[in-house]
Amino acid sequence: MTCPKCGSENVTVQMVTETQLKEKKHGVIWWLCVGWWWVPCKWLVFTLPALIAAIFKPKGYKTKSIHKTMAVCNNCGKSWRV
Template identity: 35%
Template structure:
């Protein structure tokens, strides 16, 4: 491994792990319930109520490899 900036071979390879937490909070699906009511009557309302107060949490883990030059500090 050679640094593309200064040509040095004192390059450290590091694995960086990023953890990203995304949280989506859903309120009462009013529009959903209304549409559901129009289409499925009572069942539509029940379906709309089912989605009430449920939050969705997604955790994503990304790992990437970063090469750091020990001589000039270049990351590539």
């Protein structure tokens, strides 16, 4: 593998694991218009069955992790996604 910046072949490739949060943060306007009814509805529709399922299946929890392969040039220090 060669560096796209300087053309050096002194490149280290490494695996990077990122853990992402499933919930997005919302603003004040979202909470005033949608959040006050959407969150209890979502809780009833999704969380309650998930909690019931979690009682019967304790391995029901999932964490979303993304594996990325990153290459780092040892010559100029440039890093990029492979």
